[in-house]
Amino acid sequence: MRSANQILERKVLIQTALTCLLSIVYCQFSLAQDNSPYSRYGIGDLHPGSHIYFRGMGGISAAMSDQPVTGLNDPRIGKYYPTINFLNPASYSRFYSIKEARTKKLTYGRMLLDVGVNMESHKLKENNNPQSFSSSNIYFSYIHVGIPIKKDWGLVFGLRPLSSISYKIDRREKLFNPSNQVIDSALTRFNGEGGANLFTIGTGFAVKNFSFGLNAGYLFGGKDYTTRRTFINDTVAYASSNHQTKSVFGGIFFNAGMQYRVDLSTSKTRYLQLGLYGNNEQTLRTRNDIIRETFNIDPSTGAFYRVDSVSESLEQKGKLNYPATFGGGFIIEQLPEIKKAGWLVGVDFSTTKWDNYLFNGQKDAVSNNWMLRVGGQLRPAVSESYKSLLAYRAGVFFGDDYINIGQKLPVFGITGGISLPIANLKDASRRFRTQYSIVNISAEYIKRGKKDNPIYENQFRLSFGFTLSDLWFTKRKYD
Numbered sequence: 001m002r003s004a005n006q007i008l009e010r011k012v013l014i015q016t017a018l019t020c021l022l023s024i025v026y027c028q029f030s031l032a033q034d035n036s037p038y039s040r041y042g043i044g045d046l047h048p049g050s051h052i053y054f055r056g057m058g059g060i061s062a063a064m065s066d067q068p069v070t071g072l073n074d075p076r077i078g079k080y081y082p083t084i085n086f087l088n089p090a091s092y093s094r095f096y097s098i099k100e101a102r103t104k105k106l107t108y109g110r111m112l113l114d115v116g117v118n119m120e121s122h123k124l125k126e127n128n129n130p131q132s133f134s135s136s137n138i139y140f141s142y143i144h145v146g147i148p149i150k151k152d153w154g155l156v157f158g159l160r161p162l163s164s165i166s167y168k169i170d171r172r173e174k175l176f177n178p179s180n181q182v183i184d185s186a187l188t189r190f191n192g193e194g195g196a197n198l199f200t201i202g203t204g205f206a207v208k209n210f211s212f213g214l215n216a217g218y219l220f221g222g223k224d225y226t227t228r229r230t231f232i233n234d235t236v237a238y239a240s241s242n243h244q245t246k247s248v249f250g251g252i253f254f255n256a257g258m259q260y261r262v263d264l265s266t267s268k269t270r271y272l273q274l275g276l277y278g279n280n281e282q283t284l285r286t287r288n289d290i291i292r293e294t295f296n297i298d299p300s301t302g303a304f305y306r307v308d309s310v311s312e313s314l315e316q317k318g319k320l321n322y323p324a325t326f327g328g329g330f331i332i333e334q335l336p337e338i339k340k341a342g343w344l345v346g347v348d349f350s351t352t353k354w355d356n357y358l359f360n361g362q363k364d365a366v367s368n369n370w371m372l373r374v375g376g377q378l379r380p381a382v383s384e385s386y387k388s389l390l391a392y393r394a395g396v397f398f399g400d401d402y403i404n405i406g407q408k409l410p411v412f413g414i415t416g417g418i419s420l421p422i423a424n425l426k427d428a429s430r431r432f433r434t435q436y437s438i439v440n441i442s443a444e445y446i447k448r449g450k451k452d453n454p455i456y457e458n459q460f461r462l463s464f465g466f467t468l469s470d471l472w473f474t475k476r477k478y479d
Contacts, residue, residue, distance in 0.1 A: 035135050036122065037167050037455060038403045038448075042357060042366040043196045043221070044165035046402070048444075052116045052141065052465030053083045056417015056442040057375025058395020060346040062329035063259060063275030065091035065211070082438060082469050084114045084144045084156055087327075088257035088277040089213025092204030095146055095154030111148070114158070116141030116465040123458045127451055139164070141463060152206035156215075157199075164195035165223060172232075185232040196221035198253060211259040219284060219322065220250035228295075239294035239307045246291075247360075249320045251284030269335040278326035281356055286318040288360065318360035325352040329373070336388075342379035348372070354402045367408070371399035375415070393417040393442075401448060409449045409456075417442035440465035 039045040050061040064085050085091035095112075118141045124133045144158030169190045174182050200217030224246045231238040257277035264270040292310040297303070327350030336342030350373075354366040375395025380388045394416045401409035422437040442463045449456030 039165045044163035052463045053440045056393035058373040058397045060348040060373050060375045061087040063273040063331045065094040084146045089202040089204045089215045090211040090257040090259040092154035093206035093211040095148035112146035113468040114144045119462045157201040159199045162196040165192045167192045188229045191226045194223040209261045214256045219253040222248040244291040246289040249284045249286040255279035274330050276328045281324045282322045284320040288316040289314045321358040323353040323356045336379045338382045341381045344377040365405045367404035369400040369402040373397040389421040391419040413446040415444045438467040
């Protein structure tokens with residue numbers, strides 16, 4: 001039976017995690033200053049689809065799964081970096097049961113709470129224009145919980161954003177009559193908000209060297225596009241016009257994966273692992289409000305009020321065709337041992353059939369894209385020093401963006417990362433000895449587009465991931 005102190009520890013851990021999540025969500029809405037014109041198309045600007053741990057290696061994920069090292073056969077020391085690879089659910093099979101962790105004194109039979117946050121800065125430049133626009137943004141990256149059910153079987157559930165829509169563009173223009181004479185001036189403001197999110201619950205299991213996994217979830221989100229035009233006139237007051245389309249969408253979403261491991265040494269410390277993942281084309285339901293109206297703004301309060309409704313069509317039903325994605329890759333890893341450093345190299349390739357994307361039966365300025373990722377990791381030899389617990393990563397990726405406004409947007413990125421375990425080496429005999437946590441940090445520099453594109457972008461992303469783990473739900477022999 002658990003003591004009052006042990007129950008209090010669990011409550012504190014849960015409250016801390018919830019507080020972190022609420023803080024991250026608050027940051028997402030309170031600090032967002034993004035303004036990306038390309039987010040007008042498709043489902044918006046896509047967020048990184050992999051764990052922060054993997055982003056430091058260029059984003060390689062297809063073949064990644066947890067590979068613990070018992071090292072000195074001491075539960076305090078372990079070259080283990082617990083992660084939840086939500087991109088390939090086959091990796092969930094690598095969670096180990098609490099019973100197995102107790103028996104083998106391993107550091108990895110644990111419940112995992114994985115939380116991530118991204119900090120981004122963007123610099124947009126227009127071809128043949130010396131001026132540039134800069135913006136910054138902080139947003140929640142993911143939150144997942146991993147549960148080891150038994151040997152070779154794990155369960156994961158969580159939430160992550162897939163994309164965001166955020167732009168505000170003003171255009172001043174002169175209006176001409178049929179005789180090509182200037183009759184007035186107008187200010188047109190294009191504004192968009194929204195994005196997509198994915199909640200999933202998945203399971204993975206292993207049969208010998210094969211692992212299989214499936215995620216089932218709910219993909220949901222919305223779009224709110226407005227175009228407002230105001231006449232600039234000194235003598236006649238005109239009502240402004242508002243063209244607005246608001247849409248929400250949602251539906252069941254599935255993706256699956258598999259992995260296969262081949263040991264390359266008799267000690268099983270060097271291995272090759274292959275991975276495949278993907279989802280087929282899926283259909284989501286949409287609900288749309290289409291509004292055409294004139295409006296004015298109260299000069300005393302700044303409040304928006306309608307003058308006349310030109311047309312209004314509410315609760316119109318439609319469909320969103322979400323495209324199929326397929327990816328695969330491999331890794332070769334030498335696990336660290338006493339007096340022997342470890343290393344990992346890997347390659348991923350993925351493609352998405354965005355040509356098949358439809359929103360309410362209409363195509364958009366998107367096209368099929370692909371991405372190639374190459375990365376690696378170095379891990380020091382096992383010892384009792386804290387430096388031996390660190391892991392260093394680097395990688396590159398390149399390919400095409402899925403937005404296509406008459407021409408492709410090439411993408412190129414350089415990444416780096418580090419893991420900082422929070423180890424209880426000096427407190428191993430005390431009440432926190434079962435807790436094992438990691439701070440993962442990744443940095444990414446990304447070039448999106450080039451000078452012959454209408455707009456090209458330089459982006460820097462700094463991401464922080466927090467993995468909290470503990471032996472939950474174990475029976476206590478003593479109070």
